[in-house]
Amino acid sequence: MSEALCRLADVPPDGTALAGGLFAVRAGDAVAVYVNACPHLGVALDGPPGRFLSADGRIVCALHGAEFRRADGVCLRGPCRGERLTAVAFSVRDGLVIKQQKQGRLF
Numbered sequence: 001m002s003e004a005l006c007r008l009a010d011v012p013p014d015g016t017a018l019a020g021g022l023f024a025v026r027a028g029d030a031v032a033v034y035v036n037a038c039p040h041l042g043v044a045l046d047g048p049p050g051r052f053l054s055a056d057g058r059i060v061c062a063l064h065g066a067e068f069r070r071a072d073g074v075c076l077r078g079p080c081r082g083e084r085l086t087a088v089a090f091s092v093r094d095g096l097v098i099k100q101q102k103q104g105r106l107f
């Protein structure tokens with residue numbers, strides 16, 4: 001079973017789209033989808049809802065300022081340096097970003 005998270009067009013070139021407890025972010029020509037939870041304490045990353053990016057374009061945690069690379073969610077700076085955001089498997093179909101559900105051991 002799969003679930004549409006947002007329209008691909010809703011993810012701006014240098015921005016994000018909030019979809020429930022997940023968010024989609026552009027990383028160059030690609031898109032990544034992550035769980036909206038900081039690996040440091042598990043809180044939501046965004047302060048104002050839907051605001052995830054620092055001025056230099058990294059994903060930033062509003063609580064303690066950890067910074068994450070968009071393409072792979074690795075923390076580059078902050079208290080959880082070296083950890084990473086939880087990536088969500090997805091596909092893009094008919095202009096929709098669609099979350100893939102786990103089935104058994106396969107996505």
Ligand code: FES
Nearest residue numbers: 038040061064066
């Ligand atoms: S809760 Fe995100 S850096 Fe501490």
